Amino acid sequence: MRGPTFWRSRSLQPLKPYVCGDCVSRLGLRRSSQNAVAGSNDAAKSWDEQAQKTRAGDRKSLLTILEERGYVKDLAGDRNALDKLLTDKRIGAYSGIDPTAPSLHLGHLLPMMVLFWMYIYGHKAVSIIGGATAKIGDPTGRLISRQEMDRNTRSSNLVSLHNCVRGMWKSVERYAERHGYPKDKAWSKSIQNNSVWLGKLNIIDFLSDAGTVARMGAMLGRDTVKNKMAQGDGMSYAEFTYPLLQAYDWWHLYQSGVQVQIGGSDQYGNIVAGIDLIKHLTPRPSTSPETKQLSGPFGLTVPLLTTAAGAKFGKSAGNAIWLDKTMTSPFELYGFLVRSADADVERYLKLFTFLPLEHIAAVMAEHEADPSQRKAQHLLAREVVDLVHGTEEAQNTQNQHTFSRRPNLQSLQAEAENSKDSLNRLYLPQSLVQGKQPARILYHAGLAKSNSDGTRMVNSGGAYIGSQTSEQEAATEGELEFRSLKGVTSSVITEMMEKSNVLVLRTGKWNVKLVEVISDAEFEQKGLSAPGWEEFKEARDASSS
Template sequence: MNIIDELSWRGAVNQMTDEEGLRKLTEEKSISLYCGVDPTGDSMHIGHLIPFMMLKRFALAGHHPYVLIGGGTGVIGDPSGRKTERQLQTIEKIHENAEKLKAQFMHLFGETAEISFVNNYDWLRQIDLLNFLRDYGKLFSVNTMLAKEVVSSRLEAGISFTEFSYQILQSIDFEHLFMHNDVQVQIGGADQWGNITAGIDTIRKMHGSDAMAFGLTIPLMLKADGTKFGKTAGGAVWLDPDKTSPFEFYQFWLNQDDADVVKYLKYFTFLGQEEIASLAEAVQNEPEKRLAQRRLAEEVTAFVHSPAALQEAQNITDALYHGSIADLSEHELEQAFGKMPTVDVANEENNVVDWLVGSTIYKSKRQAREDITNGAVTINGVKVVSLDETVRPHKNSNGKYIIVRKGKKKYTLARVQR
């Protein structure tokens, strides 16, 4: 199947500047293409992941993707999707973020000949003001720039010349890669259409109207209910495991709605049409089994983190579902309970009733005794069966944690102070 056909089947195409020309180009030869991300933060979230998974699909089809980290454009910041001016960061912070993003990409895609990494700071920093205005500024009509949605949407509130000039810098990127790396296609989100077409116009003004340059954007990702994809009660779902643990990441995908899961299988996995069709059938006929959600969670977690991280996430999920956390490792305990209600307790052994009240998990000894007698209290995955038991840290926590469960689902993490 042609790569354009595959992307269309996956619902991953919003707009193309020349579908027929791009299809013909990808059938005739191996092409080079790119997608960029600005290091305005130190981690990508899952919304960033979609276009870069498209790059991976091109690589699997025999083409050569470039990942562009915007160490130069990140100094300004893309005004797309914003209502107000961006708070600028220091050059040092941008460079620090760029290194972290590159490490994420290296983890996702590996350091292979299939995918190349570039940073636009390397060429943008070499352009002085006069040459910028003379060589590039003359190519851009202010009237055309004002008509771009990314700018026109900001005119009422106001936009600085700094952010107004962003599309010129991104156009320079496309032209630079076109000339020096034979890159002919730029991929981006739906909000990047204006920037991408500006880059194509720049290439054709500088290299002739027949220059073979193309643009492709992905659709805005919305859930079936029309709300924005990729947010949870705790905020964005990050690719950095320190911001969103692999367990939380796995749970995010596992809990997707039946109305969305097949779409996400097409977007976020490399599964083929036949397997996805089978999972779609399972959603219709056996939704209670959640086979599609489980497969989605497995594929994306293993890709973004690792098979080992997936196994940990599954261990935690199984332990919490069955209420048995006694065999979880220290790292698994931290993932499972790190964001649950937490109390600090002294580093001393104590009678269970006294400890439960002293730790403020229970307000009264009467209620603690009653719940223990009714079998409603577990500590470290083991049901408390006697009022005379002594509380000790979880056996795998290196003396750090005590995990209390009241009833079926109410957990508290007690951190032992040393």
């Protein structure tokens, strides 16, 4: 038996120069570092270009956008200085939520929307979850102290709220891209738990840092303290120090470049406490040179939202509207928003969507022409469900509301047109519908993965076609009645198409497609495509050659 050879055959390619593993790692790190520097330079160049446009008046500043949309109630700090800061450099901003419940509710969304706008405009966004401060409870605006929460409930809330905030950020990035803000590599966000730093804070250090700044006269003069002591159940020392703990949060974040705190209108006093602490601690010798060079802290509060009737926004019959779908379903969220008063809906569209103001104005003009259609309310409901739960959930929820009202073809078409990029309206060429079996039409319409999948849906009774219950001439007048596609032949569909070129197909309870059938030539002229269209054209061309 021939022994193994240690010589490379001449027929093989010559050996590449040997490079040791450590060198490979160093080379890889060097390339990675070079790529990072190049990316950072590109981001800086892009930022400078946008800043120049803003200074030249060719582009609105971020603060101007926030003001025009109604986000700004009060600013802590000079308005022009903040406007310049947001234009000139990328900074950090944060808003916080204590885990007093397992989910965000609709009331939390307003300060978060400011954070989302800052994020898509290139600033670092930080969501703080108050794992430590929740143990005390913010007394702001309360006469009765929060009931003490047991450790297990608090821990469970912390995990659930973190997942809710993380899911919200993912949904916001998708929503922003749909509205013309594709994700940029320079965007930066994080979710942090303040127990990480407050849990390590020594009581002596806390008192020497934050305690020496707080003056008793100012703290006792706050409305929250006076009202709770005079009209409520008194104020504990822990509650009294809550603003200082929130201030310490900001000091911790400020040292990493977070210069803006965003909060509700009731948080102005707590925000000012943070500004005072930062200004007191910044000059200390132990503060880093980078922190000392920052231009200072700024606060922004959003307005307290009430409905035209004076009720607090985000509450339904006294109950919170949650953003966790297991606590408030998308259907309930949609229903709550679609019931918004005419006097409120324009303001809500500006605050809770990324829709351009021009688009909102156009929708309001249509709405005012016929308020009974509630076009603005349906747009608001769809956009917010899209923002919170995603586009597919928004479409399904809209369909649920539509079909809970026994719709007609006219209402379906109106809602499809009202959706900016509707998932439930499409065109199909005549050749993919005329004379075709229902299963194949389902495939071409994107309701089935394949012809065999469509056959399975039809045979199992899970696919339907809508037809008018009225014999009126106007095809859009009568209510739609859905019948199973099982037993429906291609000739029946052809007869239906003689009355209208629009087919209404449905799979399951709510997955609906409005299919407008057009000529093959028009379909190609529009540059459209559909499942199976390319294969059909190839077969057609082959048979004609």
